[in-house]
Amino acid sequence: MSGVSLVSLALIFAELSLLAFGGANSVLSEMQRQIVDVQGWMSASEFSSLFALAQTAPGPNMMVVTLIGWRLAGPVGALVSTLALIIPSGVLAAFTVTLWHRFRDKPWRRIVQGGLVPVSVGLIAAGAAVLAVAADRDWRLAVITGALALVHYATKLHPLWLLTIGAVCGLVGFV
Numbered sequence: 001m002s003g004v005s006l007v008s009l010a011l012i013f014a015e016l017s018l019l020a021f022g023g024a025n026s027v028l029s030e031m032q033r034q035i036v037d038v039q040g041w042m043s044a045s046e047f048s049s050l051f052a053l054a055q056t057a058p059g060p061n062m063m064v065v066t067l068i069g070w071r072l073a074g075p076v077g078a079l080v081s082t083l084a085l086i087i088p089s090g091v092l093a094a095f096t097v098t099l100w101h102r103f104r105d106k107p108w109r110r111i112v113q114g115g116l117v118p119v120s121v122g123l124i125a126a127g128a129a130v131l132a133v134a135a136d137r138d139w140r141l142a143v144i145t146g147a148l149a150l151v152h153y154a155t156k157l158h159p160l161w162l163l164t165i166g167a168v169c170g171l172v173g174f175v
Contacts, residue, residue: 004041004072006080012039013065013084020089021120024062028127031068032134041072044134051131055159062086144169 012034016027024031028051036044050071054064062085069081103109132149136142148162 004077006073006077008039009069009073009077010080010084013081014088017085017088018092021116021123024065024085025127026120026123029123029130032130035068046071048131048135052163056163140174144174
C-alpha cells in the first residue's frame with residue numbers, strides 16, 4: 001500500500017511492543033485501532049482475517065504483526081513491523097529480568113506480579129472483543145462466534161478446529 005511509511009509502521013509496533021503485557025494478543029485492540037481507525041491502512045474485516053490466518057500458522061502468536069507488515073509494505077514491511085515489535089520489549093525484558101532477580105526476596109515483587117495478571121487478561125479480552133465485532137457482520141456470525149467461544153472455553157479445543165467448524169458453517173450455508 002503506497003500510503004504506508006516504514007517509519008510510521010515501525011513507530012506503531014515499537015509502541016505496542018512496550019505495552020504488550022501477555023504477548024502480542026494483549027495489544028490487539030490497540031493494534032486494530034491504530035491500523036484500521038487511526039491510519040486507515042486496512043479495514044476491520046481485513047485485520048480480523050489476517051489475525052485468523054496468523055492463528056492457523058505454527059509459531060508465535062505475534063505472527064499477525066508480520067502479516068500486517070507484509071500486507072501494508074511487502075517483505076520489508078514484514079521485517080520492519082516484526083523487529084519493531086520484538087526489539088523494544090526484548091531490551092526492556094532483559095533490563096527488567098536483571099532487576100527482577102535482584103529484588104527476588106522483596107514482598108512487593110509478588111504484589112506487582114499479581115497486579116499484572118488481571119491487566120494481561122483484560123488486554124487480551126479487549127483484543128478478542130475488537131476482533132469479534134470486526135468479524136461479526138450479522139447476527140448469524142455473532143452466533144457462530146459466541147458458540148465457538150463457549151466450545152473453546154469448555155473443551156480447550158485447538159483454534160484450528162474451531163476455524164474449521166466456522167468454515168463448515170459457511171460451506172453449508174449457515175452464513
